[in-house]
Amino acid sequence: MRAFFIGKFLDGFIGTQKVRELTQLFEPVVESMGYELVGVEFQGAGGHGTLRVYIDRDSGVSLDDCAAISHQLSGILDVEEPIKQAYDLEISSPGIDRPLFKLADFERFAGRVAKIKLAVGQLGRKNFKGELQGVADSKWVKIEVDGEQFDLPYADIAKANLVGDI
The missing domain is CATH 3.30.300.70 (RimP-like superfamily, N-terminal)
Incomplete structure (x- = not known):
């Protein structure tokens, strides 16, 4: 709560x-x-x-x-x-579906499931849900979705949040 x-x-x-x-x-x-x-x-x-x-x-x-x-x-x-x-x-408080604002948040919560929405589509999609893998070169957010690795430009992230475990 x-x-x-x-x-x-x-x-x-x-x-x-x-x-x-x-x-x-x-x-x-x-x-x-x-x-x-x-x-x-x-x-x-x-x-x-x-x-x-x-x-x-x-x-x-x-x-x-x-x-x-x-x-x-x-x-x-x-x-x-x-x-x-x-x-x-x-x-x-950020709650169970904690929003991710800072680049450091994506590193801090590596290993957790997150939803990321991009302002600009990548590879024909804007929405990604998977396990955060951290950050690369201080500008890329790494996420694994169904076994596939994506490097998303941090600058293009419109909204991101953790997916709470209940």
Whole structure:
């Protein structure tokens, strides 16, 4: 089960560059509180969205942890005002289907099953589900799908997450 906390905010469309900026803005705050910033994503259009911030730590993440991080990040967002459209701030643990954001995540979780969706197709496909094999040359994510090895460009990955074991 995944812990999460939602806070409501009013504020513009944000793209990949803005998500990177928010990640850089949030990371020192989250780490200073003893958590790992797993990643940041923004979803939504039509004037309203969700800014989702994933946090983790070895002992797990509780609702109180999410609320504490939400309080700190809300203050930063109020001062910096990086988003100009209406949005909800959601703080969440990564959960069983942990999203993979950083290149290091693909190395860290080598041996685990993951789903990867590419923004640009490779060999006639965009979706891959298989066992992560790590990283090569700091730019390729290696995954084995049904006994076949694929080297996927990290820069082309639109979304990736672990497939939870239940």
